[in-house]
Amino acid sequence: MSGERPRRSDGTRAAILRAARERFAADGYERATIRAIAADAAIDPSMVMRYYGNKERLFAAAAEFDLRLPDLSAVPDEEVATVLIRHFLDRWEGDETLMALLRAGVTNPAAADRMREIFATQLVPLAERLAPGEPLTRAGLVASQVLGLALSRYVLKLPPITAMTRAEVVAWTAPAVRHYLRGRPD
Amino acid sequence: MSGERPRRSDGTRAAILRAARERFAADGYERATIRAIAADAAIDPSMVMRYYGNKERLFAAAAEFDLRLPDLSAVPDEEVATVLIRHFLDRWEGDETLMALLRAGVTNPAAADRMREIFATQLVPLAERLAPGEPLTRAGLVASQVLGLALSRYVLKLPPITAMTRAEVVAWTAPAVRHYLRGRPD
DNA sequence: TCTGTTTGCCAACGCTTGTTGGCATAACGG
DNA sequence: CCGTTATGCCAACAAGCGTTGGCAAACAGA
Known part of the structure; x- marks a missing residue:
């Protein structure tokens, strides 16, 4: 039910996400263009749209984050x-x-x-x-x-x-x- | 030598600068458009170009700032x-x-x-x-x-x-x- | 092997952007 | 008064943007 079976395009999806994080981090939201992200991931811009719908949803996916704060109960x-x-x-x-x-x-x-x-x-x-x-x-x-x-x-x-x-x-x-x-x- | 005689367009220039500061403050550099700034100042976008050259120089003019830090020598x-x-x-x-x-x-x-x-x-x-x-x-x-x-x-x-x-x-x-x-x- | 689906690219759209040049009108200087 | 200059708007440009639809090739399941 929760397990999505792997697709052939998982590599591309991951490359897009990695490139998106890089560009958003370096340039901010508006200057990070779909075209530049696609170029970094070495695919066509239209693939970004197919896999993530639009720029806003791409950002939402790229901005998933966990601070991973440690357990401090044992620290003086x-x-x-x-x-x-x-x-x-x-x-x-x-x-x-x-x-x-x-x-x-x-x-x-x-x-x-x-x-x-x-x-x-x-x-x-x-x-x-x-x-x-x-x-x-x-x-x-x-x-x-x-x-x-x-x-x-x-x-x-x-x-x-x-x-x-x-x-x-x-x-x-x-x-x-x-x-x-x-x-x-x- | 340092004194520029007043021009008839000084009011417009000031209105542009005021609108520019507002927009840059609210939207950031890329989302603050020349067109929006001009609309706020109630003039044509081309006037912004004539008086400030380009967007970068407009920002430079709008971002002139003095912290006005007080003299703290008498403060405990x-x-x-x-x-x-x-x-x-x-x-x-x-x-x-x-x-x-x-x-x-x-x-x-x-x-x-x-x-x-x-x-x-x-x-x-x-x-x-x-x-x-x-x-x-x-x-x-x-x-x-x-x-x-x-x-x-x-x-x-x-x-x-x-x-x-x-x-x-x-x-x-x-x-x-x-x-x-x-x-x-x- | 045949059939349907997935992956990818290409070309194009509609829109917005910064920026430019020309043309009218109003103000100024003699 | 006329000529010059300053001020403003309009229309348009080239470039870049997010986004879309269609088409070819590769793959998957039967």
Whole structure:
């Protein structure tokens, strides 16, 4: 019932999805053209339409994403923020889907929706287990710091941020994230 | 030598610039069309070309921006972060140029350039006066937090962040910014 | 082997985009 | 007053976009 038998075109479908993620990540929603994606996947643009219907649905398929947040129940309190930031950096650098979501989410409502959904369904529950009250607010603040870091480092490439090593980034931002997770406002 | 005598078309020029800022802020660089901007300014699209040459130069003119960072030399150390965040919120809500720069900067290299330039020439000097060493790094970190906040609150509209009042935002983020300005990494 | 389906390409459509050149009219300078 | 310049609109262009329909070839099941 749930199992779809493999088709001969699965390779092409996967190539399209891979190329789409690349282009959306590099160029954003409007500048990533179906024609360019098709060229990257070495097939005809009309195939993209046949397999994914239209550009919007192609993006939806390419923007499927799991943060894969680790289980932090065994991690000592003082290290939670450090582990979390390291994990986010890994996800940003190891999977271009997040970049596609960020670049597209700034101008495309559906992409922004997906972004909200991801943080609401995946980060908030983690904050619920970790934080002493107000998990929504805390999760939102952590998200804002992580997103700001990604924006500065990977998209805008602010020189002071790109100049930092991974370890420096973690060391500097960990206290801020720790404050959002367990601290109190002024 | 520096004084350009006023032209009869100055009103039109200003209307174009105002409409351009609005559209770039709302839609980003590629979705903000010359035609839409011209319609908002109630003139013909060809006038935009005559007065600004092309779309890229129009954006450059519309994205002229001054952070107007206040003199913080008289502000007590503990309040510097609070004052700074409040000022950024003011600038973000009172002038759509910053939104135009953010929305455009994610996909347009020239806009990203301008963004880097603004933070480098305006925020770094302030960090040099305030911070005990490493002003570049500290300015970059403050920028990342402020940009992340703006992205979450004004662009992506993450529900937990938009639900916060201005005062709550300031109270929660001030300790993080204070850490970036005067604290030490882990 | 014959038949129907899947995979792929080609050519084209309707539309929107940035951009251009020409033509009218209004304002200005002498 | 006339000639020049500035201002504005109209019509059109070439290019690129998402999208569609049809046709050839390869495959699958009988």
